Amino acid sequence: MTAVASRLPVEPITLRSYQPGDEASICELYRTVFGRPLTLAQWRWRHLDNPYSRPMVHVAVEPDGRVIAHFALVSAPLRCGGSRTRGALSIQSMVHPAWQRRGLLSRLAHNAERQLKEEGVQVAYAF
DSSP: OOOOOOOSOOSOOEEEEOOTTOHHHHHHHHHHHHSSOOOHHHHHHHHTSOTTSSOEEEEEEOTTOOEEEEEEEEEEEEEETTEEEEEEEEEEEEEOGGGOSSSHHHHHHHHHHHHHHHHTOOEEEOO
16 A cells, blocks of 8 residues: 555644735635635625624635635624623634645634633624
8 A cells, every 4th residue: 555645735824813905815715615706895894894893803824825714703782691792603614625624713713712802702603
C-alpha cells in the first residue's frame, strides 16, 4: 500500500475579527459554500448597519487575506423570561470546503463568545 499525499491546505491561517476590506472575500466564500450569491449590500446590511452593536463577525484568513471561514452573529433586543435583554443570532456560518473538519467554526465561536461578554449580550442562539 502506498501513501497518498494529502491535498488539504497546510498554510498557516489567522483567526481574527472582521476588518474593513474582508467583505468581497466573505461574499466569494458564501458563493463557494452555498452555491448562490450574497451581495456586498446584503452582507453590509446584516453586519455593518446593525443599530444594536458593532459587527460581530469573526473570520479565518489565509496569509494572502482570503477568508476561508466566517462566523457571525447579529445582535438585537430580545424578550426572555419576561424581561428584556440583548440577544445575538448566529447566522451565515461557513467554511471553505478545502478547510472543513478542522474545528475552525468552533474556534471562531470561542472568539465570538469573548465579544458577546464584552458587549453584554446575555443570550446567543441559532436555528
